[in-house]
Amino acid sequence: MIEEGTDCHYCGEENAVILCLGCGIPLCNQCVRLENYGFGCDGGKVVAFCPDCFTDPSINTVLKFE
Ligand SMILES: [Zn+2]
Numbered sequence: 001m002i003e004e005g006t007d008c009h010y011c012g013e014e015n016a017v018i019l020c021l022g023c024g025i026p027l028c029n030q031c032v033r034l035e036n037y038g039f040g041c042d043g044g045k046v047v048a049f050c051p052d053c054f055t056d057p058s059i060n061t062v063l064k065f066e
């Protein structure tokens with residue numbers, strides 16, 4: 001998980017709370033984009049992306065299916 005006191009690497013202003021699943025940078029609550037992977041056999045899970053990865057179909061695979 002994330003180290004306490006890590007700054008968000010996207011805005012650099014807030015404390016990071018989660019890591020981007022695509023590029024791995026720490027993100028704060030303001031910058032994180034959550035995607036609900038609600039299909040598949042594991043019952044669905046919520047994953048976190050930074051705004052860049054969220055809009056990249058090669059990283060955020062949910063976009064491919066829409
Ligand atoms: Zn941020």
Ligand SMILES: [Zn+2]
Nearest residue numbers: 020023050053
């Ligand atoms: Zn990212």
